[in-house]
Amino acid sequence: MRILMGGLIFIFVIFFLSSSGGSLMAEGETENSEPRKVLGLFGSITSFGTAFQNTSHDNGSSVAAMNLAIALSKGAVPQLESAFSGPIIYRQLRGGGKTTSLPRAASFIAVGQDDGFIGIYQNSAGNIVTPPTSWYEKGSKITVESENPALAQASWQMSVFDTNNATWVNPLLFNTITFADTAAPQFISIAFHGVDSSHEYAYDKKLKPTMQVKQGKYRLGMEIQDRTQKGGSFSGVHSFRILMDGVTVLEKKLDTIWVSADGYAPFNNKPPSKNSLDAHGRLIIGELDLVRGIHVLDIMAADFSGNAASVQLRLTVE
Amino acid sequence: MEHAVISYPRRKKKLILPLFALLAVIYIFISSRRASEYPILMRTEAIRLPQTAVLPKLLQTQTLIQFETSDRMGLMNSSNTTVALTAKNGKNVLGPGFYAEAFPEQKKLVLDDLFSGNRMELPYYGFPFSRAGRIFILRPDQMGALELDKQGAARWTREFGTPVTAFSAQSTLSAWGDLNGTLLLLDDTGILIDIGSNLPWSASAFQCVYAIAISKDQKAFAVIAGYKPLMMSLFIKDGAGFKVAKSIKLEGKADSEIPMVFSNDGSWLMAALPDGVAMLHTKTGRYLHQERKSTVRAMTPFGQSQIIVLVRDSNGERLEIYDKGAEAYALPVEESAYDIVDGFNSLILTEESELQSKLTRYGVK
Secondary structure (H helix, E strand, O other), X not given: OHHHHHHHHHHHHHHHHHHHOOOOEOOOOXXXXXXXXXXXXXXXXXXXEEEOOEEEEOOEEEEXXXXXXXXXXXXXXXXXXXXXXXXEEEEEOOEOXXXXXXXXXXXXXXXXXXXXXXXXXXXOOOEEEOOOOOEEOOOOEEEEEOOOXXXXXXXXXXXXXXXXXXXXXXXXXXXXXXXXXXXXXXXXXXXXXXXXXXXXXXXXXXXXXXXXXXXXXEEEEEEEEOOOOOOOOOOOEEEEEEEEOOEEEEEEEOOEEEEEOOEEEHHHOOOOHHHHEXXXXXXXXXXXXXXXXXXXXXXXXXXXXXXXXXXXXXXXXX | OHHHOOOOOHHHHHHHHHHHHHHHHXXXXXXXXXXXXXXXXXXXXXXXXXXXXXXXXXXXXXXXXXXXXOOEEEEEEXXXXXXXXXXXXXXXXXXXXXXXXXXXXHOEEEEEEOOOOOEEEEOOOOEEEEEOOEEEEEOOOOOEEEEXXXXXXXXXXXXXXXXXXEEEEOOOEEEEEEOOOOEEEEEOOOOEOOOOOOOHHHHOOEEEEEEEEEOOOOOEEEEEEEEOOEEEEEEEEEOXXXXXXXXXXXXXXXXXXXXXXXXXXXXXXEEEEOOEEEEEEOOOOOEEEEEOOOEEEEEEEEOOOEEEEEEEEOOXXXXXXXXXXXEEEEEEEOOOEEEEEEOOOEEEEEEEOOOEEEEEEEEEO
């Protein structure tokens, strides 16, 4: 009798649960869609360049990761052509978060290539419209929807991340857009910060290029701009070369920025990126040993297009 | 023919009656359990809020304080500990007792103490948001964040290697996941907590983090990360750190943030995957997947073990109430429904249209 009653109760309970709960089944599958290739014309460009500026934040500063800022001309279709081929591994729309979402200042998509590079396209004035296939072919259009199309045309950014080496990569290495940059960068100021001492020396173009400094190891900081007077295209500062008495003592290129759990930093400085800036926002390029004597220091910088600028300092090291 | 009279033995009659009585008792018992486990939501209050460009205006109601700004609205309880909040842009936030608004062009942040009336202008450049009563500021490039205390001072600051794609916080923990699959679990002073190495999604083709949820008791957190394969991982507290307790390889792939929450008692984890709803019983590791075509607009824990999901599909918009891994019942709502918030003993649904916004409060029957 107990068995009979237990069985009845069991059947009753099973019936109840099956009628009250949702149907549960095995994990579903998402079909892989064929990539869709879209061809189209590309709008003309009015402004173009790598943004490597300082941004004020948390009472200090940080260095922007390498972004290629792209502003399309007025009246152009607000779209870019993808330099990457692969699936969208992440997409984000602009706007406020719901109670569980983060605030989002810009819309962006991240396209993952087979070789491990992620191409990131961002628009801060509109939402990027993604294809139903969630896939971009190289050369296919990336379009944006915006209440302010003129602003959206001028609000594109592109950046590239290398997942194999955990580095940001200079996006100009992937750029397919033709542009003209004939202007050289301009030095604003140069500073020497003692590594093992508190000695600091600064030079700007209003001063005579002669300095008296104490012997020691110094971090070299530079404020340098690569912007044309008329606001046209610029490729961004890319390489630095320092010669002491005619011999190269420091050479750096801005091809990659490595990342870690503490952030990111150019020129192998220690993350976070604010460590790559001095108190006046100058970018720390590297370290120099200054030994007693009179030295001629040639500091050269070039943009990605090869336009170079130089400053010569005469140092009396005591 | 005398023997044709049908008669039941007296002993059998005795059995049938108690059996029916027992079934009735069982039915009543289960019915009463069902009622207590699946509280029915009833619409109890609807507040229409005109959109006006004003600073926070506090109106004391019976149990809740209603506020409105040009682009935010919500409710907080009168004890100033719970907030119900929705947002339309990321420039301002209203948390328990404070209102913060970012002015990116001027690279400053204004922090208002709503109860003392004190106003502070802070030199922070970023977008404020609030979780679990805490104030965070996200850098505009999503590659850095800080936490503010109520006096407007930075408790900690951190930079991330790539843009943050997922986040979760409770009272003393916060977790940040980024595009490159890095997951940082921080205490309330910004110190990194050990979660081990060789994370389950490290073998994926791309390692983007799509969802993070921390349980209310802060003894567990869950992560969905990885593009091919997509992995769901449950971490549990292990000494001073956390370790992986369960890792599930999910079918399909993700390409955007995935809503994921724990039930308030921590027993169930629920995530809205692109191809359906995933549920994980955290105690046994039992994984359930319900395939579906509808879009999940928002998700919130409710009560002890319930999780409420705001869903939209061809049949319209509705709230689906899940309990213990199964859908208990559904409640149709307006198609303009936008967000849902657990308001302790009530659920708050936000609807919006071009002309006005509406908060609807649902109580428990």
